Amino acid sequence: xxxxxxxxxxxxxxxxxxxxxxxxxxxxxxxxxxxxxxxxxxxxxxxxxxxxxxxxxxxxxxxxxxxxxxxxxxxxxxxxxxxxxxxxxxxxxxxxxxxxxxxxxxxxxxxxxxxxxxxxxxxxxxxxxxxxxxxxxxxxxxxxxxxxxxxxxxxxxxxxxxxxxxxxxxxxxxxxxxxxxxxxxxxxxxxxxxxxxxxxxxxxxxxxxxxxxxxxxxxxxxxxxxxxxxxxxxxxxxxxxxxxxxxxxxxxxxxxxxxxxxxxxxxxxxxxxxxxxxxxxxxxxxxxxxxxxxxxxxxxxxxxxxxxxxxxxxxxxxxxxxxxxxxxxxxxxxxxxxxxxxxxxxxxxxxxxxxxxxxxxxx
Numbered sequence: 001x002x003x004x005x006x007x008x009x010x011x012x013x014x015x016x017x018x019x020x021x022x023x024x025x026x027x028x029x030x031x032x033x034x035x036x037x038x039x040x041x042x043x044x045x046x047x048x049x050x051x052x053x054x055x056x057x058x059x060x061x062x063x064x065x066x067x068x069x070x071x072x073x074x075x076x077x078x079x080x081x082x083x084x085x086x087x088x089x090x091x092x093x094x095x096x097x098x099x100x101x102x103x104x105x106x107x108x109x110x111x112x113x114x115x116x117x118x119x120x121x122x123x124x125x126x127x128x129x130x131x132x133x134x135x136x137x138x139x140x141x142x143x144x145x146x147x148x149x150x151x152x153x154x155x156x157x158x159x160x161x162x163x164x165x166x167x168x169x170x171x172x173x174x175x176x177x178x179x180x181x182x183x184x185x186x187x188x189x190x191x192x193x194x195x196x197x198x199x200x201x202x203x204x205x206x207x208x209x210x211x212x213x214x215x216x217x218x219x220x221x222x223x224x225x226x227x228x229x230x231x232x233x234x235x236x237x238x239x240x241x242x243x244x245x246x247x248x249x250x251x252x253x254x255x256x257x258x259x260x261x262x263x264x265x266x267x268x269x270x271x272x273x274x275x276x277x278x279x280x281x282x283x284x285x286x287x288x289x290x291x292x293x294x295x296x297x298x299x300x301x302x303x304x305x306x307x308x309x310x311x312x313x314x315x316x317x318x319x320x321x322x323x324x325x326x327x328x329x330x331x332x333x334x335x336x337x338x339x340x341x342x343x344x345x346x347x348x349x350x351x352x353x354x355x356x357x358x359x360x361x362x363x
Contacts, residue, residue, distance in 0.1 A: 029048060030047065032053070032090055033053035033091060033123065034094045035095060035097055035121065036097060038119050042117045043322065043323050044120075045121070045151065045152040045319060045322045045345070046152070046345060048121055049156055049159065049160075050087075050158075050353075051159065052088065052160070053088045053090055053091060053123065053159070054087065054122045054155050055085070055086050055087075055098070055122055055158075056084065056085050056123070056155075057083075057098075057225055058081070058082065059082040060080070060082070060178060060179050061081075062078075063078045063210050063213075063214075066206065066210065070203075078210070080168070080169065080170070080210065080211065081167070081168040081170075081178060082165055082166070083147045083148060083166045083167075083168070084163065084164065084166070085166075086134070086226075087129075087161050087163070091126065095123030095126055097120055097122065097123065097124065098124040100120045101148040102177045104175075104177045118319075118323045120151060120155070121151075121155050127225070128225070128229045133229055133230060134163045134230065134231060135163070135231050136230050137157055137162045137163070137235070137360070138165050138211060138237040138250075138257075139239060139243070139247075140166075140169070140238075140239035140240075140242075140246045141240060141241075142239075142241030142244075142318075143200075144173070144186050145173065146168055147173070148319075149318050151319055152319050152322060153317075153345075160357075162360075162361070163229065163230060165215065167208065167211055169203070169207050171184060171185075171187040172186060172242070174186055202249075202269065204242065205246045208247070209250060209254050212256055215230055216232060232256065236259045236261070236356050236359065237251055238260065238261035238262075238263065239261075240264065241266075244261070244262035244264065245265045245267045246268075247260045248275075248296070251279075252274075252277070258359060258360050259355070259356065259359035260277065260279055261282065261355060262279070262281050262293070263348075264282060264317055266290055266292050267293060268292075271295045272299065274301065275296055275301065276300075276301050276302040277302050278302055278355070279302065279304045283307070283309070284308075284312045284314050284317070284337065285308050285310040285337060286314075286334065293306075303359065309348065311339040312339045313335045313336040313337035315332065315335040315336050316337055316339055316344045317344075320332075320336065322341060
């Protein structure tokens with residue numbers, strides 16, 4: 001089984017082209033996307049590699065029909081924090097940068113924001129191009145991590161023409177910031193009790209499906225940022241570790257999802273068929289053998305891709321080696337591999353882009 005405790009430890013430390021010309025694409029991303037210049041001292045990941053510039057927005061979702069299974073508050077309902085990266089045309093004016101993560105999230109994880117100055121490559125407050133629709137990708141982070149800790153992958157997917165909707169799951173993600181500056185940490189019992197952990201797996205699957213319901217409603221609202229821009233006939237899901245398992249299981253039970261990618265996650269729940277949709281099963285090279293992935297692959301009957309990220313550890317699927325201080329990375333040990341961090345990110349970006357282009361964007 002993948003190192004659930006290691007992911008929780010990480011959470012405790014952090015958390016198609018329309019208006020761009022070919023000449024514009026040759027300009028550096030920050031210049032053509034009108035993002036403010038930055039000092040050399042701040043941490044940032046490589047710029048997205050797609051044709052689109054990227055915007056970012058945050059939303060809160062409350063499902064009145066779903067009780068909150070981890071709360072002792074009477075009549076508590078399930079709430080989710082959504083982070084959305086989306087394509088925008090080349091801006092005509094400079095945009096403020098969207099924050100990498102909320103200050104409340106950094107402080108709740110015992111890190112002062114000034115100790116982790118990380119810049120995003122996303123613009124804040126940008127609108128999508130009128131009369132354009134985009135395929136949708138749902139993302140779920142690993143147990144104890146937060147959605148923003150995968151910005152290097154998610155910004156890149158948005159730059160390739162997807163609306164990427166990532167979920168922070170209360171009590172399961174490292175921290176979840178809800179309206180009213182409520183900060184919900186991960187429930188420690190989930191990494192200590194396998195029975196409790198197993199009970200959380202279907203909750204995350206239901207969170208993905210609840211988010212799909214929410215997206216359908218917002219797409220019908222012309223006043224909403226996403227209104228009219230979502231091609232809900234082209235939806236995929238992906239996730240890392242615990243979230244990767246949820247992405248696969250959600251795709252199996254929800255006909256709205258066309259394909260799913262699991263980044264180094266032990267698959268929770270039933271492994272028996274049918275597994276008929278396109279699947280990408282991606283393992284870390286330091287521990288490529290996972291019995292649950294082997295079993296699903298053996299009974300899978302749809303299109304699929306099996307990949308191994310050579311010399312990689314479980315956390316090389318995150319932003320960790322780009323944004324965490326060197327001593328912290330060293331302290332975390334074998335959860336990171338010996339693979340060059342640039343090679344790891346480039347490989348994941350290419351493989352995810354090719355998989356979703358084939359099975360979601362152009363099915």
